[in-house]
Amino acid sequence: MNTIETLNTIFRTVFDNPEINIRPEMTANDVEGWDSLSHVNLILAIENHFHIQFTQKELRSHKTVGDLIQSIESKV
Amino acid sequence: MQFNTPVFWIFFAAVFCVYYLARPAWRWAVLLAASLFFYATINAPQLILALVFVTIISYALGRMLAGLPAESNKSKSILWLGIFLNLAVLIIIRYLPVLIPSWLSLPNLAVSVGVSFYVFQAISYLLDVYYEEQPAERHLGYFSLYISFFPKLLQGPIERASALLPQLRKPNVLTDEVIRSALLLFAWGLFKKVVIADRLGILVGAVYDHLPQFTGISLWLATFYYALQIYCDFSGYTDMAIGVARLLGINLSINFNKPYLAISIADFWRRWHISFSTWIFDYIFKPVQMNLRRLKTWASPIALLVTFFLSGIWHGASWGFVIWGLLHGLYMASYALLAPYEKKFLRRFKLENSTMVRIARIGITFLLVCFAWIFFRAKDITDGWYVVSHMFSGLDIIPLSLARLIQGLSISGQGLGLGYTLMFNVSLADNILALFGIAILLIVELPANLAKTWLGVAFQKYTVFRWTVYWLLTMSILALGTIVQAGFVYSRF
Numbered sequence: 001m002n003t004i005e006t007l008n009t010i011f012r013t014v015f016d017n018p019e020i021n022i023r024p025e026m027t028a029n030d031v032e033g034w035d036s037l038s039h040v041n042l043i044l045a046i047e048n049h050f051h052i053q054f055t056q057k058e059l060r061s062h063k064t065v066g067d068l069i070q071s072i073e074s075k076v
Numbered sequence: 077m078q079f080n081t082p083v084f085w086i087f088f089a090a091v092f093c094v095y096y097l098a099r100p101a102w103r104w105a106v107l108l109a110a111s112l113f114f115y116a117t118i119n120a121p122q123l124i125l126a127l128v129f130v131t132i133i134s135y136a137l138g139r140m141l142a143g144l145p146a147e148s149n150k151s152k153s154i155l156w157l158g159i160f161l162n163l164a165v166l167i168i169i170r171y172l173p174v175l176i177p178s179w180l181s182l183p184n185l186a187v188s189v190g191v192s193f194y195v196f197q198a199i200s201y202l203l204d205v206y207y208e209e210q211p212a213e214r215h216l217g218y219f220s221l222y223i224s225f226f227p228k229l230l231q232g233p234i235e236r237a238s239a240l241l242p243q244l245r246k247p248n249v250l251t252d253e254v255i256r257s258a259l260l261l262f263a264w265g266l267f268k269k270v271v272i273a274d275r276l277g278i279l280v281g282a283v284y285d286h287l288p289q290f291t292g293i294s295l296w297l298a299t300f301y302y303a304l305q306i307y308c309d310f311s312g313y314t315d316m317a318i319g320v321a322r323l324l325g326i327n328l329s330i331n332f333n334k335p336y337l338a339i340s341i342a343d344f345w346r347r348w349h350i351s352f353s354t355w356i357f358d359y360i361f362k363p364v365q366m367n368l369r370r371l372k373t374w375a376s377p378i379a380l381l382v383t384f385f386l387s388g389i390w391h392g393a394s395w396g397f398v399i400w401g402l403l404h405g406l407y408m409a410s411y412a413l414l415a416p417y418e419k420k421f422l423r424r425f426k427l428e429n430s431t432m433v434r435i436a437r438i439g440i441t442f443l444l445v446c447f448a449w450i451f452f453r454a455k456d457i458t459d460g461w462y463v464v465s466h467m468f469s470g471l472d473i474i475p476l477s478l479a480r481l482i483q484g485l486s487i488s489g490q491g492l493g494l495g496y497t498l499m500f501n502v503s504l505a506d507n508i509l510a511l512f513g514i515a516i517l518l519i520v521e522l523p524a525n526l527a528k529t530w531l532g533v534a535f536q537k538y539t540v541f542r543w544t545v546y547w548l549l550t551m552s553i554l555a556l557g558t559i560v561q562a563g564f565v566y567s568r569f
Contacts, residue, residue, distance in 0.1 A: 036362070037376045037412050040369045057147050057207050059366050 003069050003076075010049060014042045024066030050076055077117045078230075078564065079262075079316040080269055080557075087114070088320060095324060096250070104217050104244060107324065111226040120184035126169050126191050131223045133161050134198040135216055138205045142212035151206060158202040166195045170393070189567045192390055193232045194223050196355055201237045203359055210237045218244050227321040231313050231566045233329040233351035240326070247325025258322035263549050264520070265315025268308040269564070270557035272513035276305035279510055280453065282500035287459055291466045294497050299463070302453050303446050304514060307335065309565045310349070334521060336445070339437040341407040342415075344445055356383050377409035384408060391569050395457045403448040509556060 001009075004022065011020045015033040028034045034042070046068070047053055052075040062068050077084045091110045098106050116124055137158040144151040168175065173185045201222075204210035213219040222241050228234075248254065283290050283298035290298070314331040321328045329351050338344035345353045365379035381402070388401015427433045454460035499507045519531065526532045534541045 036357075036365075037415070040365055040375050041372070043366070044369050044372065055147060056363060056366065060207055060209070060362075 003073055004065075006049070007046070007065070007069060007072070010042070010045050014038065014045050022065045024064065024069060026065045027063060046072065052076060077114055078567075079313065079320070080266055088323075092323060103247070104221050107225065107244075108217060108221045111221065111224040111229060114226040115190070115224065115229060118184070118187060118189065120187040121182075122169060122172055122185070123187065123190065126165050127194065127224055130162055130165055130191075130195060130198050131220050134158060134201055134223070135213070135219045138202060138212040138219075139214065141202070141205045146206065146208045155202055155206045159199055162195045162198050162202075166191055190230045192569050193234055194229065196352075196390075197234050198223060200234070200355060200359060204237055213237070213241060225321070225326070227317040227324070227326075228328055231310070231317070231564060231569075232349075233314065233317070233331045234355050235329060235351070239329060243326050248322075248327065250323070250325060254322060258319045260319075260546075261322070262316050262319030263546075263553070265312040265317075265319060266553055266557075267549055268312030268315065268517065271552055272510070272517055273305050273308035273312055273565075274557070275506055275510045275513060276301045276308070278506055279500055279502055280305055282502045284453055284455070284459070284463075287454075287462050290497075290500070291469045292497070294500060295463050295467050297498060298500065299446050299450055299453075301510070303336070303442075303449050304517070306449070306452075306565055307332070308513075308517065313564050313566065336442050337438055337522075338441050338445075339434060340411060340415075340441055341404065341444060342411055344441055345404075345408070352387075356387055360386060373413070376412040380408040380412060381405040391452075396451045396454055396460060399451040399457070399460065400448050403451070407444055407448075 004024070008020065008022050011022055011031065012018050015031060015038065017032065020031060022031070028036075028039070043054065043059065050072055052072065054071065054075075058071050062071060077087060087110075091106070095103055095106050095110075112124070112127075115127060137154055140154050141151050141158075144154070169188045169191045172188070176182060176185060201210065205212050213222065218241060221244055222235075222237065225235075225240070225244075280298050280302045283294055284302070311332040318328045318330075331350050331352075333347040333350065335344055335347040338347050345357075361379050361383040364382055365375050368375040368378055371378065382405075384401045384405030385398070386401070387404070388397045388399070391397040391401070422428045422433065450463045451457075451460040454463060520526060523529045523532075527536065535545060536542070
C-alpha cells in the first residue's frame with residue numbers, strides 16, 4: 001500500500017468512518033469529526049504506525065492532507 | 077488619548093490630512109510619529125520605554141533568527157531569549173508600583189495600557205519567524221509601526237505580521253464607500269461605548285460596588301448587564317479602532333462575532349476577543365497539546381486548562397481573573413471530553429438541526445459565561461463568593477402582584493420594593509436609557525445580515541432615512557453619552 005492508502009485507513013480508524021476517502025487537497029473542514037481536538041489522535045496514530053515523530057515545525061505545517069503525506073514521506 | 081474623547085478626533089483629523097498629503101513612501105513615518113505621540117499623551121513615561129524596548133529587541137532578534145536554520149539549538153535559544161525579554165517587560169510594567177519606591181513619586185506608575193497587547197504581538201512575530209512562516213522584517217520603520225500602530229496600540233486587535241506588515245507597505249485606496257463605512261463603524265462603536273456600555277456600567281457599579289445591599293434577582297440582572305457592558309465596551313473600542321484604521325487604508329482583524337449567540341464555550345471563544353483567542357490557541361494550546369499527545373484523551377483537556385489559566389493571568393494577577401480563567405479552562409476541558417457524546421446524542425435523536433436545542437445551547441452557554449463574568453467583575457474573591465452564595469436567595473419575589481410592581485417602580489425606591497431590586501437605586505432615566513440602548517444593540521447586531529433586514533434595506537434605499545439615522549446616532553452620542561469619563565474596561569489589561 002502506498003502512503004495515501006495507508007493514511008486513508010488510519011483516517012477511517014481514527015474518525016470511526018469507513019466511508020472516508022481522502023484526497024491531497026482536503027483539509028479539516030472536509031472530513032467530519034476532524035477538528036483540533038481529534039487532530040492529536042490522528043497525529044498519534046500516524047506516528048505510531050509509521051514509527052516517526054514530528055517536530056513542532058512540521059506539525060505547524062500540516063494544513064492539508066497533502067501536507068501530511070509530504071511530511072510522512074520525508075521522514076520514512 | 078482615548079477614542080471617545082474630542083481631543084482624539086481633532087488629533088486624528090490632523091493625522092489623516094498629513095498622512096494623505098505626505099508622499100506614499102513616507103507615510104509610515106507619519107503614522108509612526110503619530111503613534112508615538114498618541115502613546116506619549118498618556119503621560120506615563122514607562123510606557124514609551126516599554127514600547128521602544130519591545131520593538132528594538134523583537135526587531136533585532138527577529139533578524140538574528142532569520143539567518144539561522146530553523147529549530148537549531150542557537151535559534152531556539154534566541155527565540156526563548158526573545159520571549160523571556162518580552163514577558164519580562166510585561167511583568168515589570170505591571171508590577172512597577174510595587175518595584176519602584178514611592179519616595180521617587182513618579183506619575184501614573186500603575187498605568188500599563190497596551191503593553192500586554194503588543195508584547196503578545198511581538199512574541200507571535202518571533203515565533204512566526206522562528207518557524208520560518210514569516211520572513212524577518214528588515215525595515216525598522218515598518219516594524220516599529222507594526223508594533224505601535226495607534227488604532228490597535230491600546231487594546232488590540234493583536235495582529236499577525238503576515239496580516240499587518242504587507243498592508244502597512246501597501247494600504248488600501250480610500251474611496252467614498254470606504255470613508256462612509258469607516259465613519260459609520262466608528263460612530264456605532266462610539267455609541268456602544270458611551271451610550272450603552274458606560275450607562276450599563278452605572279447600573280452594574282450600583283450593585284457590584286455595594287454588594288451587601290443586594291441579593292437574588294438583582295445579582296442576576298447586574299451580572300447580565302455586565303455581560304452586555306463589557307461586550308459593548310470592548311467591541312465598541314474595536315469597532316472604533318477598525319474604523320480609524322480603515323480611514324488610513326488598513327484593515328484590522330475582526331475581534332468579535334456575536335459572542336453571546338455561541339452554542340458552546342468552544343464556540344464562544346471563536347467569537348469573543350478573536351485575535352486573543354486565536355493567539356492563545358495557536359501559540360499556547362496547540363504546542364502544549366502536541367507535546368502531551370502521548371497522554372491521548374487527556375492531552376487536550378490538560379492543554380486547555382493550562383491555556384485558559386494563562387489567559388486569566390494575562391488579564392491580571394488577581395484571584396478574580398485566575399478563577400475566571402480556570403472556569404473557562406474547566407468549561408473547555410469538560411467540553412473536550414463530552415463533545416463526542418453530545419454529538420452522538422444529537423445524532424441519535426435527530427436533534428442536530430432542532431431550533432429548540434440551539435436556543436437551549438445558546439442559553440446554557442450564556443449562563444456559563446455570565447457565571448464566569450461574576451469573578452471577572454467582582455472586586456475580589458470575597459465579593460465573587462458573595463454573589464455566588466446569594467444568587468438564589470430572595471428569588472421568591474418573582475410571583476408578584478401588579479400593585480406591588482407599580483409601587484416598587486417609584487423612583488425614590490430606597491426601600492426594598494421591586495424598583496430597588498430591578499433598578500438598583502439608580503435613576504429611572506438611566507435605567508430606561510440602558511434598556512433603550514440594549515434594544516438598539518439587539519436590533520443592529522442580532523440579525524445575521526443587517527443589510528437584508530427592513531432596517532438595512534431602508535437604510536440603503538432611502539437617503540432621508542439614512543441621514544435620519546446618522547443624525548440620531550450623532551445626537552444620541554452627544555446627548556446621551558455619559559458625562560462620567562469612564563475609561564475602557566480592557567485598557568486595564
